[in-house]
Amino acid sequence: xxxxxxxxxxxxxxxxxxxxxxxxxxxxxxxxxxxxxxxxxxxxxxxxxxxxxxxxxxxxxxxxxxxxxxxxxxxxxxxxxxxxxxxxxxxxxxxxxxxxxxxxxxxxxxxxxxxxxxxxxxxxxxxxxxxxxxxxxxxxxxxxxxxxxxxxxxxxxxxxxxxxxxxxxxxxxxxxxxxxxxxxxxxxxxxxxxxxxxxxx
Amino acid sequence: xxxxxxxxxxxxxxxxxxxxxxxxxxxxxxxxxxxxxxxxxxxxxxxxxxxxxxxxxxxxxxxxxxxxxxxxxxxxxxxxxxxxxxxxxxxxxxxxxxxxxxxxxxxxxxxxxxxxxxxxxxxxxxxxxxxxxxxxxxxxxxxxxxxxxxxxxxxxxxxxxxxxxxxxxxxxxxxxxx
Numbered sequence: 001x002x003x004x005x006x007x008x009x010x011x012x013x014x015x016x017x018x019x020x021x022x023x024x025x026x027x028x029x030x031x032x033x034x035x036x037x038x039x040x041x042x043x044x045x046x047x048x049x050x051x052x053x054x055x056x057x058x059x060x061x062x063x064x065x066x067x068x069x070x071x072x073x074x075x076x077x078x079x080x081x082x083x084x085x086x087x088x089x090x091x092x093x094x095x096x097x098x099x100x101x102x103x104x105x106x107x108x109x110x111x112x113x114x115x116x117x118x119x120x121x122x123x124x125x126x127x128x129x130x131x132x133x134x135x136x137x138x139x140x141x142x143x144x145x146x147x148x149x150x151x152x153x154x155x156x157x158x159x160x161x162x163x164x165x166x167x168x169x170x171x172x173x174x175x176x177x178x179x180x181x182x183x184x185x186x187x188x189x190x191x192x193x194x195x196x197x198x199x200x201x
Numbered sequence: 202x203x204x205x206x207x208x209x210x211x212x213x214x215x216x217x218x219x220x221x222x223x224x225x226x227x228x229x230x231x232x233x234x235x236x237x238x239x240x241x242x243x244x245x246x247x248x249x250x251x252x253x254x255x256x257x258x259x260x261x262x263x264x265x266x267x268x269x270x271x272x273x274x275x276x277x278x279x280x281x282x283x284x285x286x287x288x289x290x291x292x293x294x295x296x297x298x299x300x301x302x303x304x305x306x307x308x309x310x311x312x313x314x315x316x317x318x319x320x321x322x323x324x325x326x327x328x329x330x331x332x333x334x335x336x337x338x339x340x341x342x343x344x345x346x347x348x349x350x351x352x353x354x355x356x357x358x359x360x361x362x363x364x365x366x367x368x369x370x371x372x373x374x375x376x377x378x379x
Contacts, residue, residue: 027313052310054313056365058314060365062316063367065365065367070366073365073366076365095339099340102362102372105362124377126338131374133340134359138360162376169359
């Protein structure tokens with residue numbers, strides 16, 4: 001009896017579930033569409049940026065990736081979003097959580113994200129996290145990139161972070177090893193900060 | 202048992218017999234009653250609802266419920282129309298150099314990776330293509346698609362970490378208004 005009722009309820013609610021599904025998922029490979037929908041639903045329930053998961057699935061679809069590859073990428077991103085939110089705190093914005101997930105994907109550790117939040121409790125972490133990922137993408141080792149971003153955290157504004165990234169990128173383009181470029185620019189930034197406070201470097 | 206109690210059954214029997222006896226009625230009684238009924242005005246159409254509408258009466262709880270329904274009906278469209286506080290959009294220009302291309306588009310997190318959504322326009326004779334896209338603050342991954350099939354990262358922007366689907370992406374960081 002209970003089984004029949006459950007089946008009836010499922011039949012009755014199925015159209016509601018279909019209607020509630022994000023229409024963009026209609027473009028995703030049918031073999032993994034339901035799994036992706038389930039992952040995005042779980043993300044929504046957890047307060048994670050579910051849109052990032054949908055975009056990842058759409059990216060794979062546009063690039064004509066196979067269904068299992070798309071599903072694996074979406075699953076990995078969901079785990080990174082969860083880890084980033086845990087490290088950054090529940091008050092983090094969706095943009096911060098997405099940027100944190102990207103930083104983790106680059107090779108940053110969750111403790112780096114948590115340290116960054118501790119050092120900048122009231123400021124947006126969007127730019128520092130983005131710079132961290134960008135530095136790693138330019139070849140700076142994740143440890144060095146995290147160290148630089150954390151070292152700047154207490155005194156740097158968003159503009160300073162972006163200037164730091166530009167300078168490191170320029171040095172790398174001129175032939176400097178990425179780790180050395182980040183270290184040199186970090187030291188230069190520290191000297192500037194000391195000079196600004198009237199202290200000798 | 203008192204004398205009164207002993208007489209009680211007899212009394213009940215006498216009353217019952219009296220009540221069972223047929224009552225002589227006037228033969229025209231039925232006709233008189235029906236004449237009165239036909240002469241009386243007919244009740245208004247619509248029954249209880251119509252009577253309630255003509256002379257409405259509400260309990261305090263009913264009045265509160267009706268007020269809540271009316272408020273919902275009147276205010277709901279206004280609430281839906283009230284725009285949510287949206288972050289400031291920033292115009293981001295995407296530029297790609299492809300002298301031999303016949304079409305270039307940019308796809309990314311901001312347009313659902315839709316190849317047809319954001320085509321670039323030729324910006325000159327040197328094969329420079331560009332488009333300006335308004336974006337909310339955030340970190341976006343994107344790529345260019347040349348002639349509808351060749352994917353290319355932006356050579357002037359940081360690469361996104363990882364390469365989940367075999368072609369690299371670039372990253373643009375859009376800052377919020379400070």
